[in-house]
Amino acid sequence: xxxxxxxxxxxxxxxxxxxxxxxxxxxxxxxxxxxxxxxxxxxxxxxxxxxxxxxxxxxxxxxxxxxxxxxxxxxxxxxxxxxxxxxxxxxxxxxxxxxxxxxxxxxxxxxxxxxxxxxxxxxxxxxxxxxxxxxxxxxxxxxxxxxxxxxxxxxxxxxxxxxxxxxxxxxxxxxxxxxxxxxxxxxxxxxxxxxxxxxxxxxxxxxxxxxxxxxxxxxxxxxxxxxxxxxxxxxxxxxxxxxxxxxxxxxxxxxxxxxx
Amino acid sequence: xxxxxxxxxxxxxxxxxxxxxxxxxxxxxxxxxxxxxxxxxxxxxxxxxxxxxxxxxxxxxxxxxxxxxxxxxxxxxxxxxxxxxxxxxxxxxxxxxxxxxxxxxxxxxxxxxxxxxxxxxxxxxxxxxxxxxxxxxxxxxxxxxxxxxxxxxxxxxxxxxxxxxxxxxxxxxxxxxxxxxxxxxxxxxxxxxxxxxxxxxxxxxxxxxxxxxxxxxxxxxxxxxxxxxxxxxxx
Ligand SMILES: Nc1ncnc2c1ncn2[C@@H]1O[C@H](COP(=O)(O)OP(=O)(O)OP(=O)(O)O)[C@@H](O)[C@H]1O
Ligand SMILES: [Mg+2]
Numbered sequence: 382x383x384x385x386x387x388x389x390x391x392x393x394x395x396x397x398x399x400x401x402x403x404x405x406x407x408x409x410x411x412x413x414x415x416x417x418x419x420x421x422x423x424x425x426x427x428x429x430x431x432x433x434x435x436x437x438x439x440x441x442x443x444x445x446x447x448x449x450x451x452x453x454x455x456x457x458x459x460x461x462x463x464x465x466x467x468x469x470x471x472x473x474x475x476x477x478x479x480x481x482x483x484x485x486x487x488x489x490x491x492x493x494x495x496x497x498x499x500x501x502x503x504x505x506x507x508x509x510x511x512x513x514x515x516x517x518x519x520x521x522x523x524x525x526x527x528x529x530x531x532x533x534x535x536x537x538x539x540x541x542x543x544x545x546x547x548x549x550x551x552x553x554x555x556x557x558x559x560x561x562x563x564x565x566x567x568x569x570x571x572x573x574x575x576x577x578x579x580x581x582x583x584x585x586x587x588x589x590x591x592x593x594x595x596x597x598x599x600x601x602x603x604x605x606x607x608x609x610x611x612x613x614x615x616x617x618x619x620x621x622x623x624x625x626x627x628x629x630x631x632x633x634x635x636x637x638x639x640x641x
Numbered sequence: 642x643x644x645x646x647x648x649x650x651x652x653x654x655x656x657x658x659x660x661x662x663x664x665x666x667x668x669x670x671x672x673x674x675x676x677x678x679x680x681x682x683x684x685x686x687x688x689x690x691x692x693x694x695x696x697x698x699x700x701x702x703x704x705x706x707x708x709x710x711x712x713x714x715x716x717x718x719x720x721x722x723x724x725x726x727x728x729x730x731x732x733x734x735x736x737x738x739x740x741x742x743x744x745x746x747x748x749x750x751x752x753x754x755x756x757x758x759x760x761x762x763x764x765x766x767x768x769x770x771x772x773x774x775x776x777x778x779x780x781x782x783x784x785x786x787x788x789x790x791x792x793x794x795x796x797x798x799x800x801x802x803x804x805x806x807x808x809x810x811x812x813x814x815x816x817x818x819x820x821x822x823x824x825x826x827x828x829x830x831x832x833x834x835x836x837x838x839x840x841x842x843x844x845x846x847x848x849x850x851x852x853x854x855x856x857x858x859x860x861x862x863x864x865x866x867x868x869x870x871x872x873x874x875x876x
Contacts, residue, residue, distance in 0.1 A: 534725030538780070541690055542738035542787060543715035552727065628692055629710045 438500045445500050450507055454479045457515035465522030467634050468623050469641030475518055478615045479511060482608045486510050495600050506601055509580065513565075513605045514612035520561040521613045522620065526634060528553045528560075529624050536631050546625040554617050561617075565609045569602060643702060646791065646823055647687065652696035656847035657682050660696075664840075669817060669824040671838030671855060673831070675870065679847040680827040681722055684793050687825060688717040715742060718789030720797050722827075724780035726768040731759075731779050734768065738787040745786075753782040756816065758808040774801045778809070785816070791823045792816075798833065810836055831874050835859055843867045 437445040458476045465471045487507070489495070496502040529536070532553045539549035580601050584594035623641075624632055632640070647664040657679040664670050672680045685691040686698060689710055698705040705713070715738065726734050732750050739745035751761040757778035771779065777800050784792070792813075798806045810833065817824055828834055834841060838855035843866070850866045851858055862868045 534721070534723055535727055537690065538721060538725045538727070538783075539737065541688065541714055541719040541721060542784065543711040543741050544737075545711060548741060628689060628706075630689070630691060 434500075434504070437504070440500075442498050442500055442503075446498070446503050449500065449504050450483060450511075453504075453508060453511050454483065457511050461515045461519040461522070464519040465526070465620065467526070467638045467641075468522065468620055469637070470623070471522070471620070474616060474619045475515075478518065478612055478619070479514060481615070482514055482612050483507060483511060485611075486604050486608050490600070490604070505580070506604070509601055510604055510608045513609045517561055517565065517609045517613045518616045521557055521616050524560045525553075525557045525617065525620060525624075528557050529621075529631075530634070532556075533631065540629060540631060546622060546629055549631075550621045550624070554621050558613055558617055561613045562610060565606060565613075569606050645699065646701065648699040648702075649686070650697045650699070652683075652686065652693045652698065654686060654691065654693045655679065655682050657693075658847045660847070660849055662842065662849065662852055664823070664825070667817075667821060667823050669837055669839045670826070671834040671841045672825065672827045672844060673829070673834055673841065674844035674850075677846075678844040680844060681795055682847075683844070684719065684795055684825060684827055687791070687793050688714045688719050690714075690719060711741070715787045716789060717791040717793065718784040718787050719793040720781050720784045720795060722795040722799075724773075724776040726771075726776055726779060726783075729768065730764065731766050731768060731771075732764040734779055734783045735764075735786045738783065742787075744788075749786065753786050756785055756809075756812045757782045758805055758812070774805060777801060778805070781809070788820075789822065791825070794824070794826045794828075796827055796829060799829065806830075806833070813837065829874075831859065831871065843870065845870075 434449075437449050439445075440448070454476065457479055458472060461475050462472050487503070490503075490506065491498060496506060536549050536553065540546075581591075581594045581598040584597060585591055589597075623637060626632055626640075644666055645663045646666045646668065649663070650661050652660045656677070660683065672683060674680060682691065686693055689705060692706075700708065700713075700717070727737060731754070732747075735750055735753050736745040736747075739749070750764045754761060754763055759775065759778055759782070763775075763779075768776070768779070777797065781794070781797050798809060801809065813824070814837065816822055824837065826833070826837055828837075834855060840853065841851075841855040841858045842849055843851040843858060843862075843864075845866050850864050851862065858867065859871065862871060
């Protein structure tokens, strides 16, 4: 017998949303609109996805899977891009980065027989990889801008000593990656201890044995860890160049905006 | 072949407007003038930290943009107005430039610190432990580590005391004479201009108001602007 959550009890979740909302209201955090909007939007999105997934799962995998993946990657790209709108070619860079990562991870999963080529397995697993990579890329973009701003003097000093942009950006890129990857590393460290990871929780609730659930979780956790690291590195290595012109001169964000 | 080291022709960049002058090999040129006159901007053009919006710059009779940029910046060393050091030790900072060109040898450190009146104990000091004046001296030594032929200094002693200024000026003089280094110096101090400069350029609002022998500029200024500037910065 399949387990289900009664629909009416979902409405009780509103109580949970009210807690941060009340706090935000009380401390005048200015997040009220954000919280309401995110909740409404998130809920609507999930129901919509549920409906779409039902249809897609009935399509031929060879049609349904690429279709769904394209949609996911496109949405993720639009979202991550927001953090680096000033930078040139940011959309195409993120898009190609996400496609590369998805292809690599898919090849690994299917190649080693970890999952089968069915929408039920590929889509949720890919969703987690793409979602986490999207967040990491956004973080890198945001962080990179502030690091370049903060390290301006040091970068100018390095350039004036004869460093190329790649040599002069070394410290800045390293700091960016460090900052962007800390949540990722922390998550791997505490997995299973602090938080029972989402997928495992889902599988166990769905009636799968804990051991099988752990196996899936291991695959997904490690996949997420590697793809997040990889996507952060890819986007850093592509984007730092745009902080310089061809004459090895450091640009300000204003100048970058103007030139793109 | 002329013996011009630098020739600037009709240069425009931000406030700097229509500036032309030449500089000879081994010349010690001082650029001075009020804050915001465009001194730093002008200095940054010499090693292509910035490029002019209009005009041409020649270095050793060839257009500046025909040189490889990293090599040019090594050869024409700039000490920025703000002494931003890299995280790590003083030695890490000194070897940054030479390491880029595989030219660092560890025994250089002591000599370089000697130029800026710091003992070799400072080599292993973390830069966070340095005072403002010490940072400025390390920043100067860091550029000297690259063995430049031309040295561009942007107010290199602005946060030092009299005694250190004297010591460093003395070493700079020695360096310039012994190693045949040419010098372009931006300074607020007329004493320093007098002691280190052979020729001078007085700038105001991006324009060259007077250009000539340093001694002559100080003792017998021609323009009203320079006369007034010297009066308010009286020696
Ligand atoms: N990176 C920059 N972008 C835009 N404007 C700049 C920049 N750097 C300097 N300026 C402007 O150009 C003008 C000249 O600045 P510059 O730094 O060359 O003056 P300066 O003569 O070196 O002054 P100071 O003696 O205060 O160092 C100033 O009006 C300054 O605000
Ligand atoms: Mg200046």
